[in-house]
Amino acid sequence: EVQLVESGGGLAQPGGSLRLSCAASGFTFSSYAMTWVRQAPGKGLEWVSSISGNGGSTNYADSVKGRFTISRDKSKNTLYLQMNSLRAEDTAVYYCAKDIVVVPAAGDGFDIWGQGTMVTVSS
Amino acid sequence: DIQVTQSPSSLSASVGDRVTITCRASHSISNYLNWYQQKPGKAPKLLIYGASSLQGGVPSRFSGSGSGTDFTLTISSLQREDFATYYCQQSSSTLFTFGPGTKVDIK
Numbered sequence: 020e021v022q023l024v025e026s027g028g029g030l031a032q033p034g035g036s037l038r039l040s041c042a043a044s045g046f047t048f049s050s051y052a053m054t055w056v057r058q059a060p061g062k063g064l065e066w067v068s069s070i071s072g073n074g075g076s077t078n079y080a081d082s083v084k085g086r087f088t089i090s091r092d093k094s095k096n097t098l099y100l101q102m103n104s105l106r107a108e109d110t111a112v113y114y115c116a117k118d119i120v121v122v123p124a125a126g127d128g129f130d131i132w133g134q135g136t137m138v139t140v141s142s
Numbered sequence: 143d144i145q146v147t148q149s150p151s152s153l154s155a156s157v158g159d160r161v162t163i164t165c166r167a168s169h170s171i172s173n174y175l176n177w178y179q180q181k182p183g184k185a186p187k188l189l190i191y192g193a194s195s196l197q198g199g200v201p202s203r204f205s206g207s208g209s210g211t212d213f214t215l216t217i218s219s220l221q222r223e224d225f226a227t228y229y230c231q232q233s234s235s236t237l238f239t240f241g242p243g244t245k246v247d248i249k
Contacts, residue, residue, distance in 0.1 A: 054238075056186075064178075064186060064229055066238040078236050081143075114185055126192060127233045128176040132185035 021045035021131050023115050028136030031105050035140070041098040041115030041133055048096040049073065052118035054129055055089060055100050057111035057138075067113070068100065072121040083109075105140045112137050144169050146232050148241035154249040161217040163244045165230035170210045174234040177206055177215045180243075181226045189228075190215065220246070 027039040041053070055067040068079045068089040077089050088101040098115050113136050116129035145168040155161050165175065173193035178186040188197045190206035193213055203218045217224055225248055230241040 056240075063243045064180075064231075064240040066231075066240065069236065069238070080237065119191065123236045123238075125172070125174050125234050125236075127236070127238070128188055128191040128231070129178075129186075130188045130191075130197065132187070134185060 021117070023117065023131055023133035025113065025115050025133040025136040028113065028138045030139045030141065031102075032142055033106060033140055035105050036101070036103045037105065037138060039100040039102065039113055039115075039136060039138070041100075043096045043098065043117070046117065046131075048091075049093050050121055052120055052123045052127065053089075053091060053098045054116045054118055054123070055098075056114045056116055056129070056132075057109075058114070058135075059108075059111040062111075065111075069118065069123040069127075070098070071123060076122055078123060102138070105138075107140050110138060110140050143237050144171060144232050144235050144239055146230055146239050146241040148228075148230060148244050150244060151242065152245040152247065154247055155220050156249045157220055157222055159220045161220050161224075161246060163215045163228055163230075163246075165208075165213040165215070165241050167211045167213075167232055167234075169234075171232045171234035173209045174232060175206075175208065175213045176231045176233060177204075178229045178231065178240075179224075179226045180229065186229065217246075 054069040117131040177190040
């Protein structure tokens, strides 16, 4: 069964850090790009960041560029999101998703999603 | 960045109704447009990719059309399990963007 399981969410103070993880199973992890999407409470979906199958290409939304870092570990079949300098507006459910392509490009989409992990930034 | 809008923001419909949701991009995106369904408390689900290709396992009552800047998601005969929020997403630019969503609820 293809599955993504996120972990690492919780409460962080403004200016603090958190690292999210996403454990993948049921597919060849390195053959697909991976993506983080977030959803603030009661709001819509916001794409955060994507990484290519080999980890060599990354891209970020302007709202997180310079603060968040996406990475992946092939040996552990795990995707990460290191979140630094957190702000109240980063409060959201964070979903990891499997891309339908190996490198984020035109025509990409997200066909498998995890259940999400909640991040709350508050003092 | 490419902006994506949706209309309407919400609609009320009955089981059996034909429902149409529109998505518009700020620039031409060819057919690089995907549709997702999200139910409360659940992760989104990919319905349509490439503007008109049905994702595996998705019922055939869902269909997508359009190219350039204007796109449509149609549910030919609304079923109870289709009451949800629907999002379009452009994938022409790798700064991917989602539309604001259309909530479909029961009339």
